[in-house]
Structures are given as structure tokens and as C-alpha cells.
Amino acid sequence: MNGPILFRNIGTLLSGDLAHPMLDATSVLVDGGVIREIGTEPDAETVIDLHGATLAPGFWDSHFHPYFGDYSPRQRVNGAVERTVVSGVTTLISAGAGHQPGMYLPSPTLPNVQAGSAGHGGDPRRARDARGTKALAITMTEAWRTERPSGVKCYAGTVFAEDGFVRDDFVDLAANGIRMLKFQRPISRIADAETYRSWAAELGLLVMTHTGNRSMTKDVASIRDSLRAIDPDIAGHVNGGPTPAPREAVDWLIDHGRAALELVFIGNLRVAAHVLRRAAERDELHRVILGSDLPGGTGVVPGAMLRTIQLLSHLSDVPVELLVCMATGNTARVHRLPGGLVAVGEPADLVAWDPVEASETDDFLDCVAYGDRAYPGLIMIDGVVVHHGNPLLLSPKRMPTIHRNAPALAAGSV
Ligand SMILES: [Zn+2]
Structure with missing residues (x-):
């Protein structure tokens, strides 16, 4: 998966930063293994649709x-x-x-x-x-x-x-x-x-x-x-x-x-x-x-x-x-190390979370507070998707989907 990757339709965006733990945005752009933009929706070679699930730092x-x-x-x-x-x-x-x-x-x-x-x-x-x-x-x-x-x-x-x-x-x-x-x-x-x-x-x-x-x-x-x-x-x-x-x-x-x-x-x-x-x-x-x-x-x-x-x-x-x-x-x-945050310039180590399929709750934070299990549907490390779908026994309600856009044709080509 080369080129820019856009996460969109994020329901809840967690930052990992105590000062503002939830961000008011529904998209994150990743490129070169790093978070480049938050809250914008530029064209990207790969689009990961979260369908309203939560995105958090790993x-x-x-x-x-x-x-x-x-x-x-x-x-x-x-x-x-x-x-x-x-x-x-x-x-x-x-x-x-x-x-x-x-x-x-x-x-x-x-x-x-x-x-x-x-x-x-x-x-x-x-x-x-x-x-x-x-x-x-x-x-x-x-x-x-x-x-x-x-x-x-x-x-x-x-x-x-x-x-x-x-x-x-x-x-x-x-x-x-x-x-x-x-x-x-x-x-x-x-x-x-x-x-x-x-x-x-x-x-x-x-x-x-x-x-x-x-x-x-x-x-x-x-x-x-x-x-x-x-x-x-x-x-x-x-x-x-x-x-x-x-x-x-x-x-x-x-x-x-x-x-x-x-x-x-x-x-x-x-x-x-x-x-x-x-x-x-x-x-x-x-x-x-x-x-x-x-x-x-x-x-x-x-x-x-x-x-x-x-x-x-x-x-x-x-x-x-x-x-x-x-x-x-x-x-x-x-530990004086980079990462742990959803912020521009930080390594793109990200996890999409959602409540387990049968949960009465509809949101990761509510699910955890309520006591139900939540599961990751997609895991990214340094901008690379290392897991998609859930290899564990139970699945999250909303599984992210990955769409690849055809690369733009060069001018003059047919
Ligand atoms: Zn120990």
C-alpha cells in the first residue's frame, strides 16, 4: 500500500493527549508512515472507510x-x-x-x-x-x-x-x-x-x-x-x-x-x-x-x-x-520516544476499534465503560496495515473497508 492513505468516516477520534483526548475531526491522512493531515479529505490512492468506528493511537x-x-x-x-x-x-x-x-x-x-x-x-x-x-x-x-x-x-x-x-x-x-x-x-x-x-x-x-x-x-x-x-x-x-x-x-x-x-x-x-x-x-x-x-x-x-x-x-x-x-x-x-499520539508529524501507528458485534453499545468508549469487549478491525504500524479484519474469535460491529483508487493517468496516455 504505497502513497497517501486517507481514513474517513471516523466516528470518534482519540488523540492520546490528556490535554484534548478527543479530536473534532472525521478524517486522518497518512503518508510515508507519518500522520500528515487531520480533518481534511484530499484525494488519496487508498481510502480506509471506518463507517463510524473509532480511531485511536495503537x-x-x-x-x-x-x-x-x-x-x-x-x-x-x-x-x-x-x-x-x-x-x-x-x-x-x-x-x-x-x-x-x-x-x-x-x-x-x-x-x-x-x-x-x-x-x-x-x-x-x-x-x-x-x-x-x-x-x-x-x-x-x-x-x-x-x-x-x-x-x-x-x-x-x-x-x-x-x-x-x-x-x-x-x-x-x-x-x-x-x-x-x-x-x-x-x-x-x-x-x-x-x-x-x-x-x-x-x-x-x-x-x-x-x-x-x-x-x-x-x-x-x-x-x-x-x-x-x-x-x-x-x-x-x-x-x-x-x-x-x-x-x-x-x-x-x-x-x-x-x-x-x-x-x-x-x-x-x-x-x-x-x-x-x-x-x-x-x-x-x-x-x-x-x-x-x-x-x-x-x-x-x-x-x-x-x-x-x-x-x-x-x-x-x-x-x-x-x-x-x-x-x-x-x-x-x-520514555522520551516519538508516537503514542494522533497528531500531525507523529508515526502512523493507529487502531480502528468498535464494540463487539452483539454489544448493546454502539461506540468504543461507551462499550469499554459499559464492560463489553471491543475489538480492532484494522491495525496500522508506521503507515502499513498489519492487520485487517479480525483474526480473533469475535468481530467488531463495523469493520473498516479499504478502497484503492486507480492511479491518475499521465497526460497523453490512452
Ligand atoms: Zn515485570
Whole structure:
């Protein structure tokens, strides 16, 4: 599909921007992979008629765990990324490659598959050193630059903090495209955490914490004190992955930290609703971003992003169009990346949504608020239609149609 593409008959146009989440326009022109015009209807080689359905920026999953290619070893599942894209997600942010078999084993005592592997003769300490975690982060970054199942954008450049890093490691990581340092498992000393934090800031790496029920360093018992020392840019799964931090640490992050507050599908949804309400009271909804924390021990849920939006709409007064911003524009901005918005000049990563066929509702926003399922009928990434029609079991009410206009004949030709 080359040349300009015009989306027309858009019923509801969502922008991904909290300042004006719904745009007063019925058309969007895409060319060269980029949104060129909004609200105009010029001639275009390809016209996509939405028949009144909703057009929105593709969702960003701010907390995904990519492995190699589209295989998830913990679930022994192929195709999780492709199914995630078909469910309306166009961008994945890696929260770290934490579960590569044999490459990063958190603990021989944890009651999970990694402990099982350690029990069979593996040495978990061996995979837990600065050299190994750095090599893995660089390898994943390289691999996901070219591996794009269904065209997905996957930012895989996340490295775990480990004991033993020196400043040159950070220089090397930054030069190799690593964009985020994540405190995942406790490192030994809080002084090292503070040093890593300053190197990350110096070299332009974002800092994310595994925000849960354990301290980030071994020499500090208080979860809150370790969070204070690390001063994260992003408090990863502040509602737990799966168990949240104590409420006083969560409230400290909201009231005194400056971090983006990430809420994930697999966490504690009551705590997520609490964070959302507090952020709304503080007029700080721009700090909230949404993710899945999948695939992982909890399973593979390709529709997790929409489901999280829906559940949070039931548990709070925040309208669906604002929750969509937390899964699109907010995330792009927090990660300092382009996209997540329906705006001129932004990448054309777009999804056409409509209520499931049998729903009593007739509009995507009403459908999600009501509690029915909505489905994408068309998904575009970088101006390329990667899915049309619905390969999932159920269909949206209004399926977009694609019309190709014959190219204009050159003057003088017959
Ligand atoms: Zn995670």
C-alpha cells in the first residue's frame, strides 16, 4: 500500500493527549508512515472507510518481557507478540529480559521455574553478574531492532542493575542503544545504587524500579528508603508485580517522588485504582502509564492492555478516553520516544476499534465503560496495515473497508 492513505468516516477520534483526548475531526491522512493531515479529505490512492468506528493511537505496553523472537519460554508459547498486536498494541517497552533460560536466574530458593532449573544443577549466581546482564541487554537490543512480529515496535534496550558495574559499563551500554536501567533484584549496597543512578542520569539512561514488596538494596531494610535513594524516573508496576509495595511506600512515591507511576494488568487492581485516584486528586494523571507485565509467570494475555483500561474505568471515575492516554501518549512521553499520539508529524501507528458485534453499545468508549469487549478491525504500524479484519474469535460491529483508487493517468496516455 504505497502513497497517501486517507481514513474517513471516523466516528470518534482519540488523540492520546490528556490535554484534548478527543479530536473534532472525521478524517486522518497518512503518508510515508507519518500522520500528515487531520480533518481534511484530499484525494488519496487508498481510502480506509471506518463507517463510524473509532480511531485511536495503537496502545503502548510499558511493561513487557520480550524473549528471543516471538517465543515465551516460561509459558512455552509461540506467537504471544503477534496476538498482542492483533489486540491493539503497536509498541512494547521491555521491562528487562528477566527470564531467559539459563541466562538470568534470580534465586535458587524462589519457588518457580528458575528455582527448578537451579535444582537441576544450574548455578544461578553465574548468570547474575554485571558482564552477563550487560551482554544480554545488548544482545536483546540488537535482536529486536530487526525482529518485528506483525510490525511491532519493541524497545528492548533495558539492562538490570547488578553488583560490579563500573562507569565504563554505562558508557558502553549507552553507546549500544541501552536506554533504561532497571533495579530488579536487590544489589548489595545502597551507595552503589546511588552511584549507578548518577551514571544513568549522566549518560541519558532512564531509571526504573521493580516496585514491589522488597527493598532494592540488601543493606537497607526499608523499601521506601531504597526508592528514595534510587529516585526512579519510572516506578515500575507500582501496583505490584504481582505484590505491591507497602501502602506508605506507594503513597510516598505519589506525594514526594517525581516518578511516572506504572500500573500493570497482573498487579493489585485496588492499589492501581488508589494510585489513579490520588494522581487525579493531585492533577497529575500525566504521571500514570499502563502495562501488562506479560508474558511471565502469570501467563499470556494478549488483550491485557484494553482489559486494564476497562477494569480501571470500572474502579475509578477516570473516563476511558483519559485512560487511553495512559496507554499511549503518556507512555511515549515518559520514555522520551516519538508516537503514542494522533497528531500531525507523529508515526502512523493507529487502531480502528468498535464494540463487539452483539454489544448493546454502539461506540468504543461507551462499550469499554459499559464492560463489553471491543475489538480492532484494522491495525496500522508506521503507515502499513498489519492487520485487517479480525483474526480473533469475535468481530467488531463495523469493520473498516479499504478502497484503492486507480492511479491518475499521465497526460497523453490512452
Ligand atoms: Zn515485570
